[in-house]
Amino acid sequence: KILILDFGSQYTQLIARRVRELGVYCEIHRPDLPADDIRKYAPRGIILSGGPASVEAPGSPRCDPYVFEAGVPVLGICYGLQLTAKLLGGRIDRGAHREFGSASVEVLTARGPFAEFRPGDQVQVWMSHGDRVDVLPPGFEAIGRSGNSPFAAAAHATKPWYGLQFHPEVVHTPQGKAMLRAFLFNDCKVTGSWTxxxxxxxxxxxxxxxxxxxxxxxxxxxxxxxxxxxxxxxxxxxxxxxxxxxxxxxxxxxxxxxxxxxxxxxxxxxxxxxxxxxxxxxxxxxxxxxxxxxxxxxxxxxxxxxxxxxxxxxxxxxxxxxxxxxxxxxxxxxxxxxxxxxxxxxxxxxxxxxxxxxxxxxxxxxxxxxxxxxxxxxxxxxxxGRQPFPGPGLAIRVLGEVNEKRLDLVRRADAIVQEEILQAGLYREVWQAFAVLLPVQSVGVMGDERTYESTCVLRAVTSVDGMTADWARIPYPILEKISSRITNEVRGINRVVYDISSKPPATIEWE
Ligand code: XMP
CATH class of the missing domain: 3.40.50.620 (HUPs)
Structure with a gap:
């Protein structure tokens, strides 16, 4: 098993996901996990995550120096690389070389995370850093460089200690998984049998x-x-x-x-x-x-x-x-x-x-x-594959007062939404799709009759984690079908509107 020390990067969980996708068990722990706990965990390798701080900033997180005494391979990613450099005697240059986005790294030596490449290969990577390593610690050498980072990837000459200035765990580093695989399987000698x-x-x-x-x-x-x-x-x-x-x-x-x-x-x-x-x-x-x-x-x-x-x-x-x-x-x-x-x-x-x-x-x-x-x-x-449904249920999808009658309206409208989204093959693509009943009545006409009935909102969003979301671009014919079915089949709703707000500034639910 692998130990990941978390220095606060938004991508730390992604590192764990990638490692597990490779069939290797891993856990994420606090950055300053004490030596005793590391010993107890007995990792086959340690990954130091990225993080938003500068290693030069007072109070920025440190790992126990035991990480480099444990006798296991270490891979530092971004902040992890800078921390490695800082702890082992290198120098950090603050801020002057901020780099965000895609970059091309030239492979200099096919070692460690680069073991599956050949010298001279150009690898597309995702950079996201403020500081960079200016002078490598004694014993380290560059194994990859980019236009902006002479030490985009570094390795100790004799020990299995590596550092990457970029993020191999994100999808924007298409060969990132190969890098993690090389580190895990060659250096850490794990087998990938965790299923x-x-x-x-x-x-x-x-x-x-x-x-x-x-x-x-x-x-x-x-x-x-x-x-x-x-x-x-x-x-x-x-x-x-x-x-x-x-x-x-x-x-x-x-x-x-x-x-x-x-x-x-x-x-x-x-x-x-x-x-x-x-x-x-x-x-x-x-x-x-x-x-x-x-x-x-x-x-x-x-x-x-x-x-x-x-x-x-x-x-x-x-x-x-x-x-x-x-x-x-x-x-x-x-x-x-x-x-x-x-x-x-x-x-x-x-x-x-x-x-x-x-x-x-x-x-x-x-x-x-x-x-x-x-x-x-x-x-x-x-x-x-079920879409998320909030604990307070339809109570927060009936805006205003919740009673049997209004619950019945939203329940029937929602069932139609579910049916049509499934039928259209969109259930997976959409994070959530549902109906909301507004405490608003509007005038309509049905046959020759005037109606004065409730308004229903169709809410459908795409999202990765529910933290941010965008309104789903549901094709017009499907919107049309949902709208006409609701107004025809649910007596008491005479108007359907489509919510085109993203989160933020709106939220997914209406309440
Ligand atoms: P919001 O509306 O905050 O929703 O953008 C984000 C995700 O959380 C769900 N949600 C809830 N889940 N109890 C829950 O268990 C709640 O009170 C609650 N409120 C919102 C929402 O459905 C979406 O997936």
Missing amino acids: MKGFIDEAVEIIRKQVGEEGRVICGLSGGVDSSVAALLLHRAIGPRLQCIFVDNGVLRQNERAQVEALFVDRFHVPLKTVDARERFLSKLAGVTDPEQKRKIIGREFIAVFEEASRDVQDAGFLAQGTLYPDVIESVSWKGPSVTIKSHHNVGGLPETMKLKLVEPLRELFKDEVRVLGRELGLPEEMV
């Missing part, structure tokens, strides 16, 4: 050990990918000692409850208890129009209902959660305190009072790995 099948066997063992022979586990199912995969994995490990709980909070999508039941009960025979809490949620939501208020109510009610339902599960000692790796990575933050735009209530953050021990079988995985795992466990494609 999802192997992961399942290991995870099953770990769960059995943690839970013991008798232990019982409760798992909250939301119908989303993460909790579904976590549940299936647990079921494989402990069978009927798993008890899933699904809360129908009244703000689910059409057929959602039936789908979850069909999948888990009929198909996988997972013990599932559905709690019908529709009335309870809706009565608490009555008259509430403030989005944050809605979130708080739903979060609070969920915890209460879940707690009650789990009390009936005899001898439960564990609570399973679908926590993913990005939520647990310890890393440096160079950003100031961030402002709460929306408080996201997920099935996470559950009752501390429940005194249950946590089982988090996905805490080492990235989202795309969870999908691969889901497929491996037999989860059908439509669940594996």
